Amino acid sequence: MARIEHAKTQNPQVATLTFWGGVGTVTGSKYLIETKNSRVLIDCGLFQGLKELRDRNWQAPPFDPTTIDAVVLTHAHTDHVGYLPALVKNGFKGEVYCTRATAELARIILEDSAELQEEEADWRNKKGLTDHHPALPLYDRNDVRKTLKLFRPQKGGTEGFQAASDIRVQWWPAGHMLGARSLRVEVSGAGAQGQQRSILFSGDVGRWDQPVLKDPVTPPPADYVLVESTYGDRLHEDEDPRAALAEVIRDAHARNAPVLIPAFSVGRTQDILYHIRELEDAGEIPIIPVRADSPMAAEATQVYLKMIEEHDDDTREITQRKRNPLRTKSMGFSSSREESKRINEETGARVIVSAGGMMTGGRILHHARLLVPNPEATLCFVGFQAAGTTGRRILDGEPEIKIFKEAIPVRCRIKKIGGFSGHADYRELLNWLEPLAKVAPRQVYITHGEPEAALAMQGHIQERFGWNVSVPAYGDVIELR
Structure with missing residues (x-):
């Protein structure tokens, strides 16, 4: 939190973007946009996998949940929505924006997550398989009920909607799962001279010609681009x-x-x-x-x-x-x-x-x-x-x-x-990025990948497009100049 406060003190007129998850790992997606007037979180996922990552779920949030105006979700997988009830448990009372399908699926996923956590805590307590006495869930079904009351499904699309007074969101199909979207966020008065800045969040980009779902669509160019890199270091096998x-x-x-x-x-x-x-x-x-x-x-x-x-x-x-x-x-x-x-x-x-x-x-x-x-x-x-x-x-x-x-x-x-796989490989991601070459982004950030995959994706993008590309770390703050 101190890093954000420091950045805001140095440049109080400049909006910022902070990476509180989905960097250095494929889980825990959380990206915080802060302006003079608003604070909006893009995704609110659980960390999974390595113990050092899972431990973050149990630590105090690195930002004050009571000051968040809204959360906007790219899709309903646990690593993008699974921390929401914990956010609510810690004081978040804003609105949660997403597609209708994401709202339906998130309800199912969060209710199941809470039930499984409660059952596992009970089971560990009965069997004595816990280092904590008693073992407790990260959140329970009551926390989920409170969370679901905050959901506000939107039609969205190219017409967009206001997530906050100075933050507008548009979205396009991402092809990853039902209801998944890539987001283009317009931030009014972001720069020191009051310029509007845009941020493109790829979310998880799916593959083409998959069952049930529409193909991914690339949003229009943006000043800043966050692109996932789950398969940034590999190509999918040719096997059918x-x-x-x-x-x-x-x-x-x-x-x-x-x-x-x-x-x-x-x-x-x-x-x-x-x-x-x-x-x-x-x-x-x-x-x-x-x-x-x-x-x-x-x-x-x-x-x-x-x-x-x-x-x-x-x-x-x-x-x-x-x-x-x-x-x-x-x-x-x-x-x-x-x-x-x-x-x-x-x-x-x-x-x-x-x-x-x-x-x-x-x-x-x-x-x-x-x-x-x-x-x-x-x-x-x-x-x-x-x-x-x-x-x-x-x-x-x-x-x-x-x-x-x-x-x-x-x-x-x-x-x-x-x-x-529900994720595009690096060649498919490059093809997804291709339409953005008409107006090169000011900066590209590689997210949602393990370190080797993220670094590989950085190299692929630099080689193909010659853009400015970096791999952020947990807690990094950028100014939307």
């Missing part, structure tokens, strides 16, 4: 994800063995179900049981089906034929704990899609505890695994992992399908 998934399922059927897919309940689970349904319709895979083990995934799937304004042309065409594009021929959602436990009593070939996507928590851990030691089982990763997560440790070849403080040997078959 649908064909790779078909191969995994056919192999499991032939061996009469289970497939466990860690997948975020919102976004990735729906992608997997869409592809399995298409493969079944095309006769490319046998019909085997599919279990989506997540109450949140079940509820999110209903949101995906009803948000027709977010659908691409292919999905609209399927729904117009009164078909459910997200339902396979032999599937079921597990909502209760009892239903989840019964999944582990099943035998034979089956697909279990379970939260969470990086194996840091959720029901996936209960399934993994039984299936990861099984040489016949296949653990199939379909998304990015951040440093420090259980999923990353398995992908990195560690022979043993810990689940609920129990050592679990890794003996299962491991498959990674890269084509399901």
Whole structure:
């Protein structure tokens, strides 16, 4: 906080942007815009992965939540919205702006997050598996209820809306998940001479030609650009994800063995179900049981089906034929704990899609505890695994992992399908940035990537466009001159 106050004291007429998350890591996105009159936070995510990052969630906020006028969300994933109830718990009473789909999905994600935290705290207290006495959740369901009352869904689009008296927001589809948007923020009176300044927040940029969602759209040029770099150091594999998934399922059927897919309940689970349904319709895979083990995934799937304004042309065409594009021929959602436990009593070939996507928590851990030691089982990763997560440790070849403080040997078959990623790779990100070359930004900032990926993305942009590009650190302040 002192760094911001110092910057404001030196230049009281200049608006600032501070990086309080989403830098040096792919999680915890929080970007604070401060003007003479307003303070607006772009995204409010939880830190995940490495313990040193997760510990930030439990520290006092680095800014005063009571002084924040509004929060604007790019999308509903936990690393962009998961800290909101903690912000409210610490005194935030402003408004939360987002798309209608983001509001619906954020409600599901935050309610689930609070319930899981409460359950885990209770479980650790009963088992004595805690360094704190008693173990407490970061926030509870009451905090979430208070948070949801602050949501103000907007139509947005190119017409935009006022997030504060001197801060106006426009948005365009980002293609990352249902309701995801890239934001272009206009800040009035930002510079020392009262100039207007614009900031473009990429949010998480998705891929083109993905199920259900419209393709990403690049907003108009801006003075400052923040671009994500989750895959800033790599290109997606050329393999067809649908064909790779078909191969995994056919192999499991032939061996009469289970497939466990860690997948975020919102976004990735729906992608997997869409592809399995298409493969079944095309006769490319046998019909085997599919279990989506997540109450949140079940509820999110209903949101995906009803948000027709977010659908691409292919999905609209399927729904117009009164078909459910997200339902396979032999599937079921597990909502209760009892239903989840019964999944582990099943035998034979089956697909279990379970939260969470990086194996840091959720029901996936209960399934993994039984299936990861099984040489016949296949653990199939379909998304990015951040440093420090259980999923990353398995992908990195560690022979043993810990689940609920129990050592679990890794003996299962491991498959990674890269084509399901919800993030653009660096070539796709460069193509997304291309329209901005008409009017070069004053400065580009690389965000939402691990250090190697962020530095690589910096080099790619400098080489392609010759722009001024830097990689900010946690707590860095820039003046919007």
